[in-house]
Amino acid sequence: MHYYTYGAGLINVSMLLPIITTVLLILAPEKYVKPIAFIGSFLTFLVSLYSLKFLDFSHLSDIYLYENYPIIKELGISYSVGVDGLSEVFYILSTFVSFLAIAWSVKDIQIKFRLKEYYSMFLLTTTFLIGVFTAWDLVVFYVFYELTLIPMIFVIGVWGYKLRLYSAYKFFIYIYISSLFLLLGIMALSAYSFKETGKFSAFYPNLVHLHLPLSVQIFLFVLFFIAFAVKTPIVPFHTWLPDAHGEAPTAGSVVLAAILLKMGSYALLRFNIGLFPEASKYLWLPMVMLGIITIIYASWMTIAQNNIKRFVAYSSVSHMGFIVAAMFMLTFQGFRGSTIEMIAHGFSSAALFMIAGFIYNRLHSFNTKTIAGSVRYMPVFSILVALTGFSAMGLPGGSSFWGKFSTIVAAKEHSLDLALLVLVSSFFSALYMLYFLRNLFLEGKSEGSFLAFVDIRGVKLAVMLALAICMFSVGLFPFLYYNVFDASLIHLLGIANMIKR
Amino acid sequence: MDIRLLLGSTNLYEFSYLIPEILVFFGAFVLLALDMIMRSSQTKRQLFLWISMLFLSLTILSFFIKQPFFRDVFSRTYTIDILGTFAKIFEVCLTLLVLPFFHKYMIKKNTFYYEIYYISLFSLFGMMTLSSSYNLIVIYVSLEMVSIGFYILTGLFRGSFPSKEGAYKYLIIGGLSIVLALYGAAFMYAASKSLDIRDIMSSYNSSNAIYLTTGMVLFLLAFTIKIGIVPFHFWLPDAYTAAPTPVTGFMASAGKIAFFIPLLRLMPYVNQHLYNSWMIAVGMLAALTMIVGNALALVQTDLKRLLAYSSIAHSGYILSVLSSNSSMGLKAAIYFVFVYGIMGLGAFLVLSILEQSENWENSIHQIGGLYRNTGFLSISFAMFLFALLGIPPTVGFVGKALVFLGLAMKNIYWLAIVLIIATAISTGYYVRLVVLMFMKDAEIRFKPDADTLENASVWTLAILTILLGMLPMVLWTGISNISEFLFKIAMLR
16 A cells, blocks of 8 residues: 655645634624635535545555644554545545535525524534545544534534434434444554554554454454444434434435445445454354345335435435445445445435425425425426435436445345345335335325425525436446545455455 | 751752742742731732732742652652652642632622632642652641641531531541541551552562551552542532532642542552452442442532532543553553543633522523523533543543553453443433533523633633643653653562
8 A cells, every 4th residue: 555645735725624614604794604604615625626636546545645643653643644545435525515515505494593603513514524534543533533423413403403402412422422432442453553563553554454363353343333333323223313314404414414424334344344354254244134134124114204304314224224234245346336325325315305405495394294295396396306216216327226236246246145135125225215206296285285386496406406417427427436436445355355356 | 056957868959849849838828927917808809819829820930940850859758750740730730720710709609718728729739749759658648738728628618508518528538538548558567667659569578468458458448538439429529519619620620630649659569469459449449430420420400519420430530540550551540630630620610600690500401501691601611521521632532542542451341341331321411511501592691700810711721621632742742751660660679
């Protein structure tokens, strides 16, 4: 693995930009708040796009834009950031979705008080997310991982819907407690590194080369897994998610579902599999089974919801099940399916939450009975809803297709039974999306009361269109994305000595 | 008569190492003398504040005189080293930050006594000597010195019943702990014919093991009572609630640092014969303290009491890493003790500003919507609470991470898991406060009136909470060196 410092500082710039914008926001008068936040987050997105220029697309498993400043030398803790192919994807995804969330909030009638705080929370989240996806030091990763919590509880607790206090409280407690296990895991790993090499280290590329015995690997794997399983979430640990996502304001749910969940799955892929390959090989089947249980259970729960936002939230859980199941197949196709599904879900869940938020803005209800059939009277919006729905369902050409396809291929590499199991569970996940579309299009009153609604337009239309384009770019041109992260995945497989193409 | 004869073999130049202590002591006497001659007035109050601040500032300046890395003075009864110096700097600085609060708080509560200034300085003097000695007699005397000051300060609201109750409880149980310390010291002396902890611990052999262990257990018990470790914690919530809030902050921050230092000094000398029993005993106490402290804090409705129980829980965190008998464990413990001083004091000081406003009863519901009343105080309070909880990038996070590292070094994972459970319990009450402050509407409307000095000290603590968390190497280098050194000389014996 090589480190390229060419262009170093760009990541810091993109992390500082939102902070500078926040300071400006606090100083500026109330009426300039929205434009400043909008421009600030757009600039951040542009900077993250600009980082593509510094990447060598033939060696994307190396670390680019690399910077390293020691924090505590003796403990091997350093502020080291950089991107490889895999991080680059999530780096851009997080700035992009944060920008869209802020753009959406500009016209969201739900957000009408404490604007300064609202936008600064989103901008800070952007900074912390960039930190999460670009950190190569486990302690720095943990710091940013934890920091994303703080703006999010305020977003949920202050601007959320009815049960916001309860949800914010629950969200914080679940994530914080589980991540303490991660902290213990990181510190224990550092201590093992000391016992083996005589030096403390929290630097990921160093830790990869440790030779830990299987029992230790399993112990550490479990410690890491608890944290990421709650964040991802995997089924027995998912109960915070419907509350948090259901009660957060639209933009909050968008950021939560599209990026914050990816932190968990990204970390599972990068850290659990990268650092503890033998434990992963040992535990792969239980993990895949957990993933499949997540898919099936969450799909059924989704169908049972009568609140459209909770419906979308549970559908996220089910998608995350695919991601986890694919990842722990431990084959190249599995990794690929998992990663492309993360990206696809980033776009489609954002769009679905925006749909829910838009309907709420018009009808002031999340109840599926009340809003049934409402979409029919807003032609442009209804097209967007249909596109999003079919794309998330996993129709060929839609965003989720390649993820599901690769998952099934990877499962077939292990056994036909597993492949059939994945196939059946993907049937369930298509089922709830059909329910969703039927509810919005075909049911409900046929005349009258909805006619007065104004169709989607302006900023919101632009945001939804951008998401739709992204979704179909995943579905139609998956190699655009594969080319960026494939090398990292192969490298990851190489670390784990399990290349089987 | 030759003064040299009087002082025996003492080298007079060795007093130059004691300049900080002497300054504090002198300052206390100046204030005591002034209190006798001056009549009570507004000027006198201001004068007392400024004089005590002047002396403490001088003390801080005196630390810039080059301090030795490690040196025994006065026939090895007194030790000047970086650990002691660090502790002293922290104690003096924290006291300096508390001082501005005494004046207005006591006026608001309609009880003003000038004692508060010089008695806290006397206590501070005791803390400073406690922080820098291996000698049992010096430790005993300074323990008394600190404690007597604390008893008086606790009972400063002479008219109120809870105050008397708290002070009385503290006096009785504190007295018990002093007796235990003395008893333990007697055993240790009998076992080893020495009063120096280093000699005592390295004189361990099979014939005196039983006396030595008994002495050590009693000595440990005395300190656990002073620190407020469960099951000897019953005095602490009462005393902390009874005392004027700035005094509570003083006791919980500077006092805690001072009480922990002898245990920190003892830790490297726990050799392999004693290690297992030490690990189990300290570990059990720590586990109990963390769980009970946090669980009791969870059900409190009084903010001050809640913080008192959280202080107990934090003693548990620090004690837990003392059970890992490694230099990493020592570093973690030292770091955590120091930073607890910062964040604990910060929380108590914010509370004491709030208490100065009308109709404030310290009830947990009154903090609802605090952000609407006072942005600055609520944000800094949230910062301290997050630090106490251990959210990065505050000092509390670094402390907790180091505790985990220290425990992992010796494979004491059961204690680490207990720590996680305890922190999980604590999440409940810290986050509830934050949620109440920022996400509710205000229960009562008020404007807290804090003067410049008070605001400045809350600011300082808040900035330190973040800054020392982001740049831990500021403290780390010194702590790391002295811990390695203490372990090395302990190994040599």
